[in-house]
Amino acid sequence: MIPGPFxxxxxxxxxxxxxxxxxxGSEAKVLSGGQSLIPMMKFRLAEPAVIVDINRxxxxxxxxxxxxxxxxxxxxxxxxxxxxxxxxxRYPIIADTAEVxxxxxxxxxxxxxxxxxxxxxxxxxxxTMLALRAEVVARGPGGERxxxxxxxxxxTFTTALGPDEILTEIRVPAPPPRSGGAYVKFERKVGDYAVxxxxxxxxxxxAGKIAGAxxxxxxxxxxxxxxxEAENAxxxxxxxxxxxxxxxxxxxKAADPTTDLRGPAEYKRAVxxxxxxxxxxxxxxxxxxxx
Amino acid sequence: xxxxxIQLTVNGQPYQAxxxxxxxxxxxxRDVLNLTGTHIGCDTTSCGACTVLWDxxxxxxCTVFAVQADxxxxxxxxxxxxxxxxxxxxxxxxxxHGLQCGFCTPGMMMTxxxxxQENPDPxxxxxxxxxxxxxxxxxxxxxxVKAIQxxxxxxxxxxxxxxxxxxxx
Numbered sequence: 389m390i391p392g393p394f395x396x397x398x399x400x401x402x403x404x405x406x407x408x409x410x411x412x413g414s415e416a417k418v419l420s421g422g423q424s425l426i427p428m429m430k431f432r433l434a435e436p437a438v439i440v441d442i443n444r445x446x447x448x449x450x451x452x453x454x455x456x457x458x459x460x461x462x463x464x465x466x467x468x469x470x471x472x473x474x475x476x477x478r479y480p481i482i483a484d485t486a487e488v489x490x491x492x493x494x495x496x497x498x499x500x501x502x503x504x505x506x507x508x509x510x511x512x513x514x515x516t517m518l519a520l521r522a523e524v525v526a527r528g529p530g531g532e533r534x535x536x537x538x539x540x541x542x543x544t545f546t547t548a549l550g551p552d553e554i555l556t557e558i559r560v561p562a563p564p565p566r567s568g569g570a571y572v573k574f575e576r577k578v579g580d581y582a583v584x585x586x587x588x589x590x591x592x593x594x595a596g597k598i599a600g601a602x603x604x605x606x607x608x609x610x611x612x613x614x615x616x617e618a619e620n621a622x623x624x625x626x627x628x629x630x631x632x633x634x635x636x637x638x639x640x641k642a643a644d645p646t647t648d649l650r651g652p653a654e655y656k657r658a659v660x661x662x663x664x665x666x667x668x669x670x671x672x673x674x675x676x677x678x679x
Numbered sequence: 680x681x682x683x684x685i686q687l688t689v690n691g692q693p694y695q696a697x698x699x700x701x702x703x704x705x706x707x708x709r710d711v712l713n714l715t716g717t718h719i720g721c722d723t724t725s726c727g728a729c730t731v732l733w734d735x736x737x738x739x740x741c742t743v744f745a746v747q748a749d750x751x752x753x754x755x756x757x758x759x760x761x762x763x764x765x766x767x768x769x770x771x772x773x774x775x776h777g778l779q780c781g782f783c784t785p786g787m788m789m790t791x792x793x794x795x796q797e798n799p800d801p802x803x804x805x806x807x808x809x810x811x812x813x814x815x816x817x818x819x820x821x822x823x824v825k826a827i828q829x830x831x832x833x834x835x836x837x838x839x840x841x842x843x844x845x846x847x848x
Contacts, residue, residue, distance in 0.1 A: 389722050395681050396700035396746050419747070426742045427724050429701075439700065441747060467736075491812030493727055493790065496736040497743070578811040579725060 391429035398441045402527050402554060405442050409552040410529055412438040418554060419443070420463060420502035423494045448556050451475065458560040462501025469500060479560065480674060481569030481589060485516040488571070491579040501555045504540070507547040507611070510581035514541060514612030515604030516571050517558065519587040525557035534559070541611045566592040568674025572667040573606065574659050576650065582607045583650045584660040586639065588667035590675045598622045608643035608660045615639035618664065627672050636665040685749040689714065690758030698745050705729045705740035708755060716756040716785050727813035730786035731755050737793040756785035759792065767833040768792050768826070777826030779817035787813045791827045799835055803828070
């Protein structure tokens with residue numbers, strides 16, 4: 389399959405990329421890893437007149453932690469997240485997520501910025517970033533703005549990014565003591581989107597009660613879903629199987645999956661419940677190990 | 680129609696071409712350079728038959744625009760054999776019968792080459808994970824895993840030079 393014709397512009401700086409986006413407006417599309425965009429262009433679901441390639445822009449592919457914040461550049465590839473000792477040790481929920489994105493060949497090119505900016509509720513990082521209360525940094529003609537993750541996902545394939553903005557960075561609060569997170573995905577086969585997946589981040593207080601909870605769900609709603617009621621049900625409680633089953637039930641209730649080749653809606657809701665329960669257990673065991 | 684000049688080093692040989700921006704890397708490899716060892720399978724970023732190494736990393740060449748790779752180094756299955764000697768990975772697929780129809784084999788071998796360059800002694804699980812983006816509809820993967828294990832053994836036993844491939848360092 390051959391994509392429609394387009395004009396190719398290779399940006400070598402953020403400023404240049406933004407200027408190109410300003411010039412071409414909604415005719416232009418940013419090319420990051422290309423692992424979603426290029427297939428969409430081959431199917432002619434996307435036919436941008438101009439492609440702005442940001443892959444050679446320096447400085448937006450680093451992973452670093454400073455002043456209590458993890459900073460992940462928008463151009464960081466999934467393979468780099470999977471292999472980063474910092475991510476594996478301090479943010480295993482992000483490593484969990486990166487290593488189930490598509491397949492290893494795709495992960496050599498796919499970027500975390502693209503995974504979020506695509507606005508696909510089937511993508512894996514959105515749920516994790518919702519659970520982690522991340523922030524997205526966007527650069528545009530007016531400079532930089534920081535978007536809380538709760539405001540970032542607007543609709544299916546639609547985010548808060550303007551047509552002349554580029555996602556340059558994701559910021560995640562460093563994990564407090566006695567905290568842990570996990571991402572658990574059910575997929576039919578490697579490379580497929582989730583039937584359902586859940587991201588859970590838990591913070592325990594000194595008595596072992598749940599002091600903070602974040603739950604994000606993948607591919608069971610028209611956009612990435614934060615299961616707020618399930619989170620609230622956990623707060624102040626002593627972790628137990630019974631509590632986690634109740635919270636997983638609330639998460640499944642918040643889900644509104646559609647029937648498709650991955651199964652009927654009712655089945656997916658049940659998978660969402662099971663994934664949430666398993667992610668709660670995994671997050672708890674990491675939080676307890678961190679104490 | 681916009682055409683963009685690009686330079687690629689393919690299996691150690693420099694190439695120049697003028698391509699439409701929409702031309703996929705796999706089409707340049709097959710149709711412009713006539714290196715038809717790289718196959719097009721699903722054409723939808725699923726099967727990995729089109730896997731080549733781009734600056735050492737295995738990628739699906741049906742999901743990269745050739746212009747993106749401008750200035751880069753590409754390695755295809757044609758670059759594996761050296762001086763009439765099969766690469767250990769090719770030898771492994773031969774000796775362990777790591778194929779039946781052969782359609783996935785070039786991509787599968789390129790992924791294996793990249794794996795063994797990074798990890799000379801992979802476990803079975805690491806091999807299976809590494810090739811999980813390359814689909815085989817014939818073998819059930821058992822002999823493919825054996826072929827890669829054969830290559831890993833062979834490469835560890837012989838001089839490091841044998842592990843390289845034409846044009847690659």
